[in-house]
Amino acid sequence: MTQILTQIENLSQIDSIFIFDWEQLSHDRSILEYSKLIGVFHDFNMLSSSIEKQMEFLNEHFQTFSFFDQNEYLIKDLSKHTADLLWYQLYHDVLSQPSYVTEDALQTMIHEFRSLYRENSKTFETIENFAREYRSDDALQWYLKKTFLYRMINKALKVKDIDQLYVLKSFMKDLTQCFIREHRKLIETGKEKLIVYRGMKLSRDQIEKFTENLGQLISTNGILITTSDHLIAMNQIICNQEKANLCSILLKIECDLLHMNGIDVIADLEEEYQMILFNSNATFQLVDVKMNEEITLIQLILSNESQTMKEKYINDSRRRIANISLDILFGQLMCDMGLWNQSQHYLEYLLNGSQLNNEDLAQIEYSLGDVYQLKAKWYDARKYYDRAYQAFNMQITYYPSGDITMMESLNNIGDLLFDQKQYNDALSYYQQALTICQTHAPYAINSVAFCMNNIGIILCTQQKYAEALEYHQKALNILENKSSLYQTGITDSLCYIGDLMIEEEKYSEARDYYRKALTLLENYLASPHINIADILNRMGHVLYHQRKYDEAIELYQQSLSVREKLDPDGNIDMATVLINIGKVLYETADDDGALSYYRRALVIQEKCYQSPHIDIADTLNSIGLALYGQKKYDEALEFYQRSLSIREKLDPTDNIEMGTVLTNAGRALYKKADGDGALEYYRRALAIQEKYYQSPHIDIADILNRIGLALYGQKKYDEALEFYQQSLSIREKLDPADNIEMATVLTNAGRALYKKADDDGALEHYRRALAIQEKYYQLPHIDIADILNRIGLALYGQKKYDEALKFYQRSLSIREKLDPDGNIDMATVLTNIGLALYKKGDDDDGALEYYQRALAIQEKYYQSPHIDIATCLNSIGFALCRQKKYNEALDFYQQSLCIREKLDLLDSIDTATLLCNIGHTMYEKYDYNATHSYYQRALVIQEKYYELPHINVANTLNRIGLTLYDQKKYDEALEFYQRSLSIREKLDPDGNIDMATVLTNIGLALYKKADDGALEYYRRALAIQEKYYQSSHMDIAESLNRIGLALCDQKKYDEALEFYQRSLSMQETLDPDGNIDMATVLTNIGLVLYEKADDDGALEYYQRALVIQEKYYQSRHIDIAKSLSRIGLALHDQKKYDEALEFYQRSLFTREKLDLLGGIDSATVLTYIGLSMHEKGDYDAARSYYQRALVIQEKYYESPHFDVAKSLNRIGNMQSEENEC
CATH class of the missing domain: 1.25.40.10 (Tetratricopeptide repeat domain)
Structure with missing residues (x-):
């Protein structure tokens, strides 16, 4: 228990802790030291009662506040303003509307309360008393009884719970009337001034908000209860002194009652003003904040400026929508505030009301369309917009003011179609809206400009930049020629032109337009202001596109800072800025930072939007991208799937953005080596793209390339090539001059050809890719280093080792410039150089040097054991073996084997290769028993791993045969040679050079057994060699010599002599200066002539052999x-x-x-x-x-x-x- 308390004690979200111990266990008394612990309870009713009392206490002593800069409202169009203050002002007035409260509202409320509290006997009894005794004049007394009504009203007002307030509407209207009535009584007493107090608790962050907003207006977000008795207020503070994490606050409020209009202040006159209440529409001006160690004094003055602001808001709104009723305007305010559910439910309540005229009905439907559009429920939005438009269209005769409303309805249908990317249809509606403005409402200058800007936005989206600029410029000219009332419209037009400049990649011009807009705003708006934050965000976007990421971050952070001051809880626009910061961090490879901002944005979006919403889907995708960058592919997939799920709900018919997310999910699956899964997503993405795009399109080219990559990973090289070629074909049509993405596809195609052993084709594609890269990249560049290495690999495959080395060295040179300390890719190139030098056969020391350099890098970067280190150790062993440094070679081979054992790879096919290498080294050391053991271990792995027949199994069988041959175990050797031959005959019935080698080995074993069958195998070997080699080859010469030996043993000296002579002739052609093998043949000829008693001939050949031997051998x-x-x-x-x-x-x-x-x-x-x-x-x-x-x-x-x-x-x-x- 103590451990849990320690973990949650300091959480700011938790105010009070209750422990319910139904088993009545004993607890350490130390738990009572936790300041937030209210108590340990064994009885549920006692626990429930304690929680209820604590909630009452918190409601009584804790208050929330909203701030508003009143200096802005005189110069600003308030029609789209979203201050909490306006919500409370309008709600107060809506309660006075005759249509808001129906006759049966009170009974409906009582019925709801009975259902809600039927399990709570105490509260249910109170409800029954209320049902029997309540009269409208008693509303204030019932509120002050602090029953369920008191708690419910305070909570509903604090969180703007419109559903609860709608249930309470009858009582709330009565309560408001009581306030108005009691306020009149207070004025009639002649009391001019009041000074009242309120003791409470606030956090240090809340106090900081007060100090930051001195001079501004404050709304209390509910009914405020104060006292004229300073001592009572101080007692309110003291009674909760143990809350160490909160500060003691004393509010001091001065009230000038004679100059308050529309604000309800009431006093309990019988108690000499000890209780003074301020209704929820009351506002105060923050005068001073005085902090000391014990109590912070906050001084306020009751202000009626909120009434002036409310009137301006209503007038500004009616200038946009003539004669809009107050109750409908309240619904639109909630929509603008992002309270979409509340707005929807409230408007639906109005729609279902019985006292609506036709004009109000149309306006409500129009407003519901707005809500549904913002919630991305486009079908419902279109339904309400269409109904509203039809209603407005029919009412023009009766409601001339409906013209502008019709325009807005058409505009919103256009917005809806724009969101659905139906740009041509959207453009049609915007143009109809413009026609109405220009024909029926020429006085609505702002609306004309608004329509023109909408048309410009559509044209920009359609990449018709010249036409778009014309509309934006016209809108700007109209507004600039009129009064300063249209400053906001001017800045909007400037911003739209800036947006267009970004699309045309005219970033400097875009920034100029944004700066001009910012200067205008700063001249007539006080900072911080939301419009300034918006332009700072746009300017950051310019710098983002210019890849000036540090400067972009700075402007985004400035925008964010403004938004955080204006709305600490966050809103959708703040989420957008957070996402922009995340994008910059993502581009600079700071995936951790990007994730942090993306997640913050997601929290806000999920709070503000009703899921599913397209913005949430976008953010989920961005989080997936950042996790992908961290190589957290499983987590990335989870977010991609969530994004897809939302998109599928919003648009089951698919769209381009869904194609993008499908591609991203495919990439994550590809990285997880799930080729089938990746292909499925890629193919779905391709189907969407081919549906929406006109071919050729670059996105189609990209997904074709990715499908190729997935197929390549499945070793389906022919299919992969087909998709690569399709991708290339599209890119060549789109950009015949080449581009860097084309180089990537060329490289991929080259890789597939390389895997198909088509080195010529691979080289062609690699060289084309290199030419493009050298054109676009500045040296040194890592992509060029990579393609140079690949060209080297293809040349190596063609056995052009000198040329391969040149390209490897160029690749290495670039890598050394880019990273002098080396990296894993550099180790790969060093290894490749070592392999080429080894294959050349004339620089084993050089090969060793490069292998060892590669090993040093690998041991630095990899945590041992690692398979690459094992591979490199094997290569070093191979080079040492050829230098006949067999003990050193064995040491490296054994190190490689030890690593594979630690990695649990002893049964892998590469381990079989290593075992063969060790076996070969042992063979060279004449340790035939050990050789046989390693070859056998390799053979077991190969026969398990490969599907028979397989050439590597045949090779190992041959090696085992050689070992047994040298052990003079000719019968056993023959058995393995024959197994090797059998596999080769199945794989290549026509024979090949390696088959000739095995045939020769069989012949040698039979020869050792004095078996005449040797001659047959020698002849078969010779037939294959003469077929595959060009005339005059050393292998043919050796076979001719062996046939001669076999014939000689059969005493067929003339035939033997013929084969010896053919062998000698071929060797003389190949090496006129002679060599040891030629000396052997000369000796054999001498022996045959000796057997034929041709001593002179024998002497001649013996002496020729001796001359060569004395030349080539050390004495x-x-x-x-x-x-x-x-x-x-x-x-x-x-x-x-x-x-x-x-x-x-x-x-x-x-x-x-x-x-x-x-x-x-x-x-x-x-x-x-x-x-x-x-x-x-x-x-x-x-x-x-x-x-x-x-x-x-x-x-x-x-x-x-x-x-x-x-x-x-x-x-x-x-x-x-x-x-x-």
């Missing part, structure tokens, strides 16, 4: 050792033993340097040397080499072994030969 390479031994063998067969020995020794020396003397191949060379020595008859040397070979063989081979037996045999044969010698 002492195993391939050189092998070639030397082969040359030695061929020379040996030619019985050139000395030369053979020389090559054998060189081979053995190379192996020794390579630390390979213990290898089995070294045993073979030692044997060859032994054989040559043997042939030369050097048995000791031969034996020595044989024995060295035998030692290696016995160590290397598991016994028994054929090579060991041969060595033993050689040694034994040589011993026999020595013995024979």
